[in-house]
Amino acid sequence: MAEEEVSNKHVILKNYVSGFPKESDMEVKTTALKLKLPDGGDYSGAILVKNLYLSCDPYMRSRMRKLEGHYAEAYTPGSPIVGLGVARVLESNNPKFNKGDLLWGLTRWEEYSVIADPETRFKIHNTDVPLSYYTGILGMPGMTAYAGFFEICSPKKGERVFISAASGAVGQLVGQFAKAFGCYVVGSAGTKEKVDLLKNKFGFDEAFNYKEEQDLNAALKRYFPDGIDIYFENVGGKMLDAVLLNMRVHGRIAVCGLISQYNLEQHEGIHNLFCLITKRIKMEGFLVFDYYHLYPKFLDMVLPQIKEGKIAYVEDIAEGLENAPSALIGLFSGRNVGKQVVVVARE
Structure with a gap:
């Protein structure tokens, strides 16, 4: 891949949060990024992805405060927020992932991400359902x-x-x-x-x-x-x-x-x-x-029910990374109706 340079919009946490979180606790910034995996040791198994859909989840509130001994690490002020999302692989140094593969798992709240350790991400094989479902019903x-x-x-x-x-x-x-x-x-x-x-x-x-x-x-x-x-x-x-x-x-x-x-x-x-x-x-x-080993069994049960219309599913869609802070904050006042999803890019 040629070293194309793009602008990479991302959402950072400005400072640790006490009390009810506000949109102003986060900030949308843009930096330049070369669409090329860095050379060298730490990136020998890395992948470069384009983020498509991001998931807003209640547990993310806990990561906005400084915590010790918590199951999920606290966010680092000044760095992009991390959450679950759906992404497409643009370049891969990992034999388990190829260019063009779709996956879901942890990613940063930005347009493009370098994931140094993609082993815990799930490759998406069923694409005859909306990809956003992998932030929710299929994720x-x-x-x-x-x-x-x-x-x-x-x-x-x-x-x-x-x-x-x-x-x-x-x-x-x-x-x-x-x-x-x-x-x-x-x-x-x-x-x-x-x-x-x-x-x-x-x-x-x-x-x-x-x-x-x-x-x-x-x-x-x-x-x-x-x-x-x-x-x-x-x-x-x-x-x-x-x-x-x-x-x-x-x-x-x-x-x-x-x-x-x-x-x-x-x-x-x-x-x-x-x-x-x-x-x-x-x-x-x-x-x-602790139950992700049951994911194949879960898909075997749920995918047919989705395709046959036996399960109803409602999403609350926020368009654009710039609207991600508002979407996340809305969870805690009950503003969302259904699964809150942020669309970064549809392809």
Whole structure:
């Protein structure tokens, strides 16, 4: 490849963030980049990619603060934000990747990236679905829904399932997996539009707007008079406290996320943990990368359902890297409807 020089737009984190993040905590910059892999040792297995789609995910908030001992390293102020995305290989020094290959995995928030260690990225073989789906239903969020529901919760047909933040990238899929499995499914969301989506597009049996409920305990009793068998936890705080009171004996809770707590300097305490003992509840946190070995099995299940129209999937698309900061911040106020995706380039 000739050493063509291009402008490379990227999104950096300006400083570590405390409290609720703002668009001004990030900055869009442009630098010059030679479209050629550097020579030398550290790049012997590297690839050069053009980023196409970027994923906005709640866990990224944790990386905006200085952390030690966290499963995901903190971002470096002044450097591009890192997240999951879909990219096309422009040049490769790695025998596993060829020019033109499509892949998904971690990449920087920029137009072009040099990935020195691409081994953990997944090559995309099925291109008869939208490529953006590999930021969501066919990527990390899809695997999260699959692992959390089937591996952690061990569902049984006919069980009662509750999902918080149910219209998000993970929740919308958990609900549909549960319905297809033969469960009764209820979800919570933060707007009427999202509640309507849950019932009318994703096929939930019931859904409610948690912001309109004065008493979450009473709301859950209304939808689960006989209690909850499985809770897919995305929110934490007061919602988790109310759920614990409504769990059935030997219920299971998959702790996927705690989005209500991410922007708090002092996290809320949970008061009803005694229910774990009295109801013999299994409550387990998990990280999706512990289950990536199941990805081929997951694709075998989900791809046919997508192609046959058996799974509905909603994306919230932001066009252009310059709109990425706004898209990411919107996650924490619930502005997005469905999976938040940033389009960097369509090809």
